[in-house]
Structure formats: C-alpha cells, structure tokens
Amino acid sequence: MKNTIAERIADFIKMYPPFDNLPYNELYKLAEETRVIYLDKDETLYTQGKPPKEHFFIVNQGAIRIYRQEGEKTIEVEMCDEGDVLGLRPLIVNENYTLNAKAYEESIVYAIPIQNFNKQFENNSEVSKYLITRFASNSATRFSQEDNERIFADYKRTTNTDYFSSKISNLMTTAVCCNHKSTVQEAASIMSENKISSIFVLKKDKPAGVITNKDLLHKIATGKFTIDQNVKKIMSSPVISASPDISIAEAQIIMLKNKIGNVCVTKDGTPESKLLGMLTQQDIVASLSNNPAILLKQISRARTIPRLRDLRQQLNDLLTRFINQHISFTHTLTVVAELNETINQKAVEISIKELNKIPPVRFAFFALGSQGRKEQLVPTDQDNGIIFEDVPDDKLESIRAFFIELATVINKNLHSIGYEYCPAEMMASNPKWCLSKKEWEVQFKDWIFNPTEKNILLSAIFFDFNFVYGDKELVNDMTAIVHESTDDNNRFFMFMAKDALKSPSPLGFFRQFLVDQDGAHKDQFNIKQRALMPLIDAARILTLQHNLQGINNTAERYYKLRELEPQNAEIYEACAYAFKALLKFKTKNGLATLGEDDGKFIKLENLTKSDKVKLRRCFKPIKSIQEVITIRFQPTL
Amino acid sequence: MWNYIKKNIAYFLKKRHQPDYWKNYAESLKNIPTKSIEESKFVVFDCETSGLNPKEDRILSMGAVTIRGNTIDIKDNFEVYLEQDIFNRESVAIHGLLKKGKLKKVSEEQAIKNFLVYIEGAILVGHHISFDVACVNYALKRMGLPKLKNKVLDTGVLFKKTKHQLYAEAFTKVFSLDEVCDELKVKKKDRHTASGDAYITAIVFFKILGRLNRNNDLTLKELFFTPKMIY
Structure with a gap:
C-alpha cells in the first residue's frame, strides 16, 4: 500500500547524514517503521540514567536542548537543530542515557527504531564512518578527559580509504x-x-x-x-x-x-x-598521520617558510575534514586556532633568524582582529603590531627602524605562508603600529578619551590583541592600560555601544535576509558584517565593562558573561551558540570558495531551506543582545 | 401513527441484519469518555472528494493517521484510493487524482469497511470535519448502514479556542487549513492528498493541544466543550 507520509519522512531524512548517501528504497522501509513525536516546549524526550528505548531520534522541526545534570548543576552540551540525530550512542554502546534531552521550543521529532536501522545498515561503511565521527565529536564536546583521549581519533586525510x-x-x-x-x-x-x-x-x-x-x-x-x-x-x-x-x-x-x-x-x-x-x-x-598532535609537532620542527606554507595547507585540509565529519565546532575552533598561532610564532622565529640580527631591546609581536580573538579558521588578511620596551628618546627612532625592518620581513613571510597583506596597513611594518610601550599608552588613551568615529573603529580592532611572540609581559601591560582607562568610562562605552549597534538585526521586513544592494557582492548576504560583527562587538564591550582580562574568544567571552550575570544567562548562552553556528557557516563557505575571500559573502540561492532556518534562528540572539546593550549604555541619548 | 410503528419495525429489522463489521465497530465506541487525553486514541482523517456536495459527490481517496499519547506511528496509517463512478473535471486540478490512475484502487464498500475497522474506539479529528463525516455517512447510507457514531473534534473550532477572547473577530472567522498552518508554522507539503492533509492536520492538532494544555491539566471533557463566543 502506498504510504505518502512515509515518503515524506524519507524525503526529509534523506537530506541529512548519515542518511544522505543511502538508497531511497531502504530509507522508505525505515520511514515506514518510524514514529512521529510531538514535544511542547520543555517536554522531555529522554532522561539521564534511564535505559534507552528502542528508538533513536532525528529532529524534524524545532530544537532539542541536550544537557547533563551534575548534582545541582546543569551543563549545556548541545543544541540539536533540524536534521540532527540524537540518542544514538546509548543504543549502540548499550548503556543508559548519559544526558538529558528536552524540547527547547515546540518540536517534532522522528523516532527511528534501532533494530531496523541496524539490520539495514550494519554493513554500510558510510554509516559506520558517521557513527564513529559522531562519537568522536560527542566526546570532544563534553565528556571526561579520559573518554576523550580514548575515543578521539583522526582519520587519514580526506580519502578515508585506509581507515x-x-x-x-x-x-x-x-x-x-x-x-x-x-x-x-x-x-x-x-x-x-x-x-x-x-x-x-x-x-x-x-x-x-x-x-x-x-x-x-x-x-x-x-x-x-x-x-x-x-x-x-x-x-x-x-x-x-x-x-x-x-x-x-x-x-x-x-x-x-x-x-x-x-x-x-x-x-x-x-x-x-x-x-x-x-x-x-x-x-x-x-x-594515521595528519592529526592535530602530529601536525603541531611538524610545525614546531619546521625550519623554512615554504615548509610552513605546506603545513598551513594541511591545516586547511584538517579543517575541511573536521567540518565534513561534524566534529564538535568548539573543538575544531580550539585546535585550529592553536595550530594557527604556532604557525605565526614559528614564522616570527624564522624571520628573526633570516634577518640575522639580535633585537636590541625586549619586544612583543601581537595579533589583532579575528586572529587575536582566536577565531580565524580560514586564513584572512594579517593584522598585527609590535610593542617594544621604553628607550631613551635619542635612541627611539633607530630602534624603531630596526623593528620595522624585522616586521617587514615577518609580514612578507606571513604573506608567502598564505596570509594576505592587510589593505588598511594594519601591520607591524607600518610605523604607526610599531611603537614603544609609552607610545602605545598615549595612543590607547587618545582613542579612549577622544572617541571619534575613526578612533572607536581602531579601538574595536586593536582591543582584541593577542600575544604571539616575544616578551609576554609587554602585552600584559598593554591590557592593563586599556582596562585602567576604560574602567567606569561611561562616555567611551556609550560610543562603543553606538558602534556595536550600527548593524541592526540582519532580517528585514517579511523576514527577508538583508543583502548587499550593489557592488561586486550584489545580492549576497554579508555574514561577517551583518551577523558576526554585532555579536563580536557586543561581547567586547561587555567584557571591557566587566574588566575581564585575557579572554579574547567571543564564545568564551559569552560563557564568562553568563557566569557573571545570571539574570541574562539565557541570552549569553544563545549568543555563544549563535556565534559558533554562524562562524561555522562562514567557515564552510570560506572553504568552498577558498582564495576568493574568507567566506563572508553568502549567496542566498546556494542555501538550502534548512540552512536558512538555522541562520534565522541565530539572528534572534543578535536582537536580544543589542537590546541589552541599548538599555545598559544608552547610546541613543 | 401507523407509519411511525412501521418505521420502528423497519429500524429493528435493519439493526438485526447489520453486518458483523458494523456491530464490532459500534461496540468499540462504548467507553471512550472516561479515558484521559494521553490514553485516548485519536484518528485524524481527511477525504479528497469529487466536489463539495456530500450527497452528490463521491470520495476519491481517504487518508488517516492514529495519535496515541503524543506519538504518530507511521506504520499504522490508513491510505486508500477509491474506484470512481462520478468524475468531476473541475476538481482534478486540486487533488490530481485521475479516473484511471496508476494507483491501486478499491471499491467504495471495501474502503468504508476498512475505515470502520481503523476507527474502532477512536475520536475522529479533522479540519472542518463535518464535511468529511457527511461524505462518509452518505457512503454508509448507500451501503444501508447508519451514520458514524464516533465523537468528533474539529481543528477549525479548536484553533479558535487557542485565541484569547479579546480577539473577537477570530470567533466569527472561518479558518482554512492553510491559514491555520501558516499561523502555527506547520510546513505545508503534500497539501491536497488525503494522507498529506491528514498528517498536516495531525501536526496542527498537536500544536493546538500544546497551546491549550500549557498548564498540563487539560481534560478530554474540556476539549469537547466549546465556550460561548463573545461577539
């Protein structure tokens, strides 16, 4: 007998891993055995410690919140969106549920019987590959360190054949x-x-x-x-x-x-x-070569710039694979940022050797912007600067000349590794950004106390600096200067807030995406400017206000803020989640269009319906956080 | 007077000659109201017909799903296509069912027999369900049987209950399934196939229940109670 609803379910699950590569008639058979479950907001799908039922679940509509209960504390683990599979691991490993699943909003979930699934797909390599990655990613997000080490494994490059x-x-x-x-x-x-x-x-x-x-x-x-x-x-x-x-x-x-x-x-x-x-x-x-630990070792052993370029290329492969295999994005971000930083450090080290001169005074090389926030996945343009120790006035220029010479070599080398030159000259080789400690202090104070539009923009770029190479203390001093001057400086915050609010919610009337009106990227959605920057800017200003030092990563900033302001915990949580999801979008897009730009322009026609839904879901927190900023700093007055 | 007695005798004769499947069906409906919503069996169903006149037009296909708890079991769904004796050119555009399509078809009698088994002990749910029930009742009449005995819920009416009394205009308005779907954000796929509509209506029913049951104390009785509308 014809079963229209089963067809509909098969059509749906076909779009998502691990079902996407499976024959349709097999999926149809599976769909016939499926159940449709409706959950109202906050209804429970399964509970920690209970033995698993015969079904695992795939989210059809809505979102399911996965969390772990540890005594009184609840620890957020994951948010399962449309097409995400959940509750599978306990069935395969035959243990009780280790997590709770509750509806975050009104949801419809398909329950697929594990027996039929096993029977039909036991010997399918695509499916077993998916299962392993799924377990690897789960363990990386949440479980104990021990579990993590045991399960975590990286498969050989892109082919997977050997594995x-x-x-x-x-x-x-x-x-x-x-x-x-x-x-x-x-x-x-x-x-x-x-x-x-x-x-x-x-x-x-x-x-x-x-x-x-x-x-x-x-x-x-x-x-x-x-x-x-x-x-x-x-x-x-x-x-x-x-x-x-x-x-x-x-x-x-x-x-x-x-x-x-x-x-x-x-x-x-x-x-x-x-x-x-x-x-x-x-x-x-x-x-299995090309796993992060081995890559890290290879980077620290590299002696030449071309070798570093190869390794940076391998890092891209690693990233692509992580994304394709649905490894937890938090984990991906940490691993890639760490390796990226090591490459930069190594590049500076090699450059100093290349120059064959010993730096006359203590100095530090630092990164700005996305790299400073450790959010750079696809290589973008380089933003960096140099700070050196205070020296007597008469020697200042000769010492600056030395560091500019060094910086020119570093910038050139970074360029050959694959980081484009910054079009706005935000580089250490620019005499404006190669300053002594005293000069930086003057510079920062100028920006903070004369908040013109340009100065605020520069603050936004420079205040996310992160130490790369040299004397870490100098960079720490810089952080101290910034926080000292911004402490309770409401006027400065007001201007920062105004800047943070300059891109309103990315949805226009009729819930349409706001796209670029003209130029080379006409009708494309600028995910960086429209969606990521508002979140980044908001996180920066809030951390400055709380005087939080040493946390640069936007997601981590939100997690920290969640602890500090329990009354807004839900908003911050949502922001951290949205940020990661959006960055993942950008990264995926960047990998697909490698070389053109870093993926910030998204062609709307390339998005599937469910991608659009996911994107939209991420826009809600942007609106909420902008409201928080507006109320707190009153930038419209 | 004589006519009345004659009618009664005819009725009892008829009742005695009712086929077994009808008796089973009627028997199954006896103890429904005592159950809770969780335990009740709801059958959400929809008919595609050759037109909008229940007396003249014929059922072309029937689709239904069963809800128990808050779960739909896909294995347990109902979908039949009927042999057509009355064909209406105009309605083909809506349902896309041809007189001699590829689908396997059954006779009207067989379809209704199967349907009666399927809805044993169930509460019927549908959007503007009185029309669908009327169609089935005329089909039953042609088979010499009485009308359907199930309790009936109309999602069109239930939907209005989710509205606050302040929105008075909602009570006078008739909501189409499309409008309800839009408002409850239900995806409209396979609209105007009997099974597709039944599934969509089931999702609508879920969402309405979710809204009416915010305090977790909704009873079956309240579900059937339609408050007096303020105009």
Missing part, C-alpha cells in the same frame, strides 16, 4: 604476556618493565584473560588479594578479541563498544585460538 580498508594486521604489535601459572607480582613486574598498562595471561598459546592497571588498583591495592596469588584470581576473562582481517574502523568500534583501550588479535578472532598480537588505541592514532 576502512586497511587491515589491523598491519598495525598490530607484539602482545606482552605472562603464563597462567605466574603470580600477580610477576605479572606486575613484567608490566612495569615494559611500561604498559595491561598484560595478557596465556594458557598454552591462547589468551585466557587480561590484567589491567585497574585490576591491580581495585583488587590488589585495596587488599582484596595479595600479590603472591595466582594471576587467574584477578584477571578479566574472556578477553575481547578480534580477527587480524578486520578493518581499523571495525577494531575501533569493538573498543568503543567494550570500553577498552586495546584489543587482542587472535588467529580466528575468538579467544579460543592462537594469540597473534594486540592493537591499542594509541597505535591507531599514531598510524
């Missing part, structure tokens, strides 16, 4: 074993000698059990057993084993399911056959 086709026999290492007649003490000394955390107990050549650090802790150190007893008393058995012919991905699933860090490889995959070796989580991570 899914390469057999684990290529990766496995010799297992460290002891005889089943040994005592606990003997086993522990073997472990200690080999610096490993687990040991297999062999009976003939078959693995009979395994002893881990945890067993030693819980069973020996607590005094339940003594060290001269037989290993059999404390070992866990049977062991989790795998055949040498399975893929790395499958091995990782096995580890995930059983919550173990290593798996023993036997001849036919059961514990009843010969032990061949073992495979640890670390082996997998180490074998």
Whole structure:
C-alpha cells in the first residue's frame, strides 16, 4: 500500500547524514517503521540514567536542548537543530542515557527504531564512518578527559580509504604476556618493565584473560588479594578479541563498544585460538598521520617558510575534514586556532633568524582582529603590531627602524605562508603600529578619551590583541592600560555601544535576509558584517565593562558573561551558540570558495531551506543582545 | 401513527441484519469518555472528494493517521484510493487524482469497511470535519448502514479556542487549513492528498493541544466543550 507520509519522512531524512548517501528504497522501509513525536516546549524526550528505548531520534522541526545534570548543576552540551540525530550512542554502546534531552521550543521529532536501522545498515561503511565521527565529536564536546583521549581519533586525510580498508594486521604489535601459572607480582613486574598498562595471561598459546592497571588498583591495592596469588584470581576473562582481517574502523568500534583501550588479535578472532598480537588505541592514532598532535609537532620542527606554507595547507585540509565529519565546532575552533598561532610564532622565529640580527631591546609581536580573538579558521588578511620596551628618546627612532625592518620581513613571510597583506596597513611594518610601550599608552588613551568615529573603529580592532611572540609581559601591560582607562568610562562605552549597534538585526521586513544592494557582492548576504560583527562587538564591550582580562574568544567571552550575570544567562548562552553556528557557516563557505575571500559573502540561492532556518534562528540572539546593550549604555541619548 | 410503528419495525429489522463489521465497530465506541487525553486514541482523517456536495459527490481517496499519547506511528496509517463512478473535471486540478490512475484502487464498500475497522474506539479529528463525516455517512447510507457514531473534534473550532477572547473577530472567522498552518508554522507539503492533509492536520492538532494544555491539566471533557463566543 502506498504510504505518502512515509515518503515524506524519507524525503526529509534523506537530506541529512548519515542518511544522505543511502538508497531511497531502504530509507522508505525505515520511514515506514518510524514514529512521529510531538514535544511542547520543555517536554522531555529522554532522561539521564534511564535505559534507552528502542528508538533513536532525528529532529524534524524545532530544537532539542541536550544537557547533563551534575548534582545541582546543569551543563549545556548541545543544541540539536533540524536534521540532527540524537540518542544514538546509548543504543549502540548499550548503556543508559548519559544526558538529558528536552524540547527547547515546540518540536517534532522522528523516532527511528534501532533494530531496523541496524539490520539495514550494519554493513554500510558510510554509516559506520558517521557513527564513529559522531562519537568522536560527542566526546570532544563534553565528556571526561579520559573518554576523550580514548575515543578521539583522526582519520587519514580526506580519502578515508585506509581507515576502512586497511587491515589491523598491519598495525598490530607484539602482545606482552605472562603464563597462567605466574603470580600477580610477576605479572606486575613484567608490566612495569615494559611500561604498559595491561598484560595478557596465556594458557598454552591462547589468551585466557587480561590484567589491567585497574585490576591491580581495585583488587590488589585495596587488599582484596595479595600479590603472591595466582594471576587467574584477578584477571578479566574472556578477553575481547578480534580477527587480524578486520578493518581499523571495525577494531575501533569493538573498543568503543567494550570500553577498552586495546584489543587482542587472535588467529580466528575468538579467544579460543592462537594469540597473534594486540592493537591499542594509541597505535591507531599514531598510524594515521595528519592529526592535530602530529601536525603541531611538524610545525614546531619546521625550519623554512615554504615548509610552513605546506603545513598551513594541511591545516586547511584538517579543517575541511573536521567540518565534513561534524566534529564538535568548539573543538575544531580550539585546535585550529592553536595550530594557527604556532604557525605565526614559528614564522616570527624564522624571520628573526633570516634577518640575522639580535633585537636590541625586549619586544612583543601581537595579533589583532579575528586572529587575536582566536577565531580565524580560514586564513584572512594579517593584522598585527609590535610593542617594544621604553628607550631613551635619542635612541627611539633607530630602534624603531630596526623593528620595522624585522616586521617587514615577518609580514612578507606571513604573506608567502598564505596570509594576505592587510589593505588598511594594519601591520607591524607600518610605523604607526610599531611603537614603544609609552607610545602605545598615549595612543590607547587618545582613542579612549577622544572617541571619534575613526578612533572607536581602531579601538574595536586593536582591543582584541593577542600575544604571539616575544616578551609576554609587554602585552600584559598593554591590557592593563586599556582596562585602567576604560574602567567606569561611561562616555567611551556609550560610543562603543553606538558602534556595536550600527548593524541592526540582519532580517528585514517579511523576514527577508538583508543583502548587499550593489557592488561586486550584489545580492549576497554579508555574514561577517551583518551577523558576526554585532555579536563580536557586543561581547567586547561587555567584557571591557566587566574588566575581564585575557579572554579574547567571543564564545568564551559569552560563557564568562553568563557566569557573571545570571539574570541574562539565557541570552549569553544563545549568543555563544549563535556565534559558533554562524562562524561555522562562514567557515564552510570560506572553504568552498577558498582564495576568493574568507567566506563572508553568502549567496542566498546556494542555501538550502534548512540552512536558512538555522541562520534565522541565530539572528534572534543578535536582537536580544543589542537590546541589552541599548538599555545598559544608552547610546541613543 | 401507523407509519411511525412501521418505521420502528423497519429500524429493528435493519439493526438485526447489520453486518458483523458494523456491530464490532459500534461496540468499540462504548467507553471512550472516561479515558484521559494521553490514553485516548485519536484518528485524524481527511477525504479528497469529487466536489463539495456530500450527497452528490463521491470520495476519491481517504487518508488517516492514529495519535496515541503524543506519538504518530507511521506504520499504522490508513491510505486508500477509491474506484470512481462520478468524475468531476473541475476538481482534478486540486487533488490530481485521475479516473484511471496508476494507483491501486478499491471499491467504495471495501474502503468504508476498512475505515470502520481503523476507527474502532477512536475520536475522529479533522479540519472542518463535518464535511468529511457527511461524505462518509452518505457512503454508509448507500451501503444501508447508519451514520458514524464516533465523537468528533474539529481543528477549525479548536484553533479558535487557542485565541484569547479579546480577539473577537477570530470567533466569527472561518479558518482554512492553510491559514491555520501558516499561523502555527506547520510546513505545508503534500497539501491536497488525503494522507498529506491528514498528517498536516495531525501536526496542527498537536500544536493546538500544546497551546491549550500549557498548564498540563487539560481534560478530554474540556476539549469537547466549546465556550460561548463573545461577539
């Protein structure tokens, strides 16, 4: 019998991972078994600690808030939007729900039975790939550090082929074993000698059990057993084993399911056959190149600028992959910003060597704008400056000349790495931005106490500076100067607020997006100016008002503000979320149009309907935060 | 007087000869009002017809979904296409059902039989449902059976209840399904297919219940109670 509604559901889930690459008739079969659940605002979908039902969920309309309850505290984890899948992990790993899910607004959710899903897609590599990334991203956002390390894995570059086709026999290492007649003490000394955390107990050549650090802790150190007893008393058995012919991905699933860090490889995959070796989580991570840790190592070892350029290119690949695999965006942002900063540091270091002169006084090189806020994902133009120690007046110009020479080299090198020159000359090689500490102080005070339109604009750019290389104390002094002068300086805040409000809510009449009217980007939506800048500006002024030092990242600023002003917590929370979502949009777009611009112009016709809905949802907090600013600083008076 | 007695005898004779499926159906409807909203079975349904006259025109397709708790089970939906003896050129533009389409069709009698099984023990919900019920009733009459016995809720009326009494004009206005969808932000897809409309109406019904049940104390009785409108 024809089922129109099932078709509709299949049409919907087809648009989202992991369903997007699956055959339609399979999805239709799945859709027929689906349930549609309606949730009013604040109704619960599932509760922490309860065993999972037979369904996992995909959001059709509305938004579901995922949070964790820790005693009295609730910790926000994620907001699931249209097309997001939730509640899947507990079903796969077979554990209770570790999180709560509640409707953030009126929502419709499809409940998909896990049994049918498993039956139909168990052997589909696209689906298992999705599942693994999903788990990786989940763990990166919220769970304990331990969990994080264990699950977090980066797959080999963009192809993924190795991860899914390469057999684990290529990766496995010799297992460290002891005889089943040994005592606990003997086993522990073997472990200690080999610096490993687990040991297999062999009976003939078959693995009979395994002893881990945890067993030693819980069973020996607590005094339940003594060290001269037989290993059999404390070992866990049977062991989790795998055949040498399975893929790395499958091995990782096995580890995930059983919550173990290593798996023993036997001849036919059961514990009843010969032990061949073992495979640890670390082996997998180490074998797959281009993971952030390895990239970081390579950057710090780089000696030439061309090498840095290659690495910056690899960083782009890494970013693309993170985004495609739906790794948590917060995590992506941190990783990329960290690596970006290291590249910059290295570039300065190489430049100083290239110049072959020793800096005459202490100095610091700092970044401004998006890089200063650690929000730069796709390389944009460089904004930076230099501060050096106070020197006697007669020497000032000669020392400035030296730093300008150095800065010119740095700027050139950064340019060859892939950071465009700043069209507004906001670079350290510009004599205006290569100043001594005293001169910066004068400059900052001028901006703060003479808030003309231009000065406010410069304040907005410069007050997000972040230390890159040199003497960190100088930069800290600069921060102190800024905060000292802005403290309770209502006049300055008023002007800043006016500037922050200059781009009104990005939605026009009839909920249409406001697009550029003319110029090269006619009919495109400027996501940076219209949506990101209002959020960034608002965060800056509020942190200045609270005298918060050392937090530059906009999302982090909002999280901090949430703690300081519980009465506005909801708005700040929403702003942080919206900011991340918008930045992700910009980054995706920037990666797609790499080289043209950094992705700030979005062509509306390229957006899907659900993208538009998501964007719109992000605009609501902009309006709320602008209201907060208007009321607090009264810029219209 | 004689006529009246004759009529009564005819009625009892008829009742005795009612087919089993009708008796089962009638039996299933006996103890509904005692249940809560959560436990009740609602069937949201919609008919596409050849025109707007329930007496002359015929049902072309029927679609229905069942709501239990706040869940729709997709497996458990109802969708039939009927053989057409009365064909109306004008309405084809709306529903797109051809006289001899590719869809598998059943006779009117079979469709109604299946439908009666489907709505056993249920409260019927629909948008301007009196029209749909009238269509089914005429079909029942052609089969020599009485009218539908289910309790009925009209989302058109329920929607008005969500409005504050201050908005007096809302009470006199007749809301089309499209208008209600726009106001409740329900996506309109597959409009004017019986199943699609039934699904959309079910979502509308959910949203209305959500609005009426803000304090979590709505009873079934209140749902059927239509307050006196202030004009």
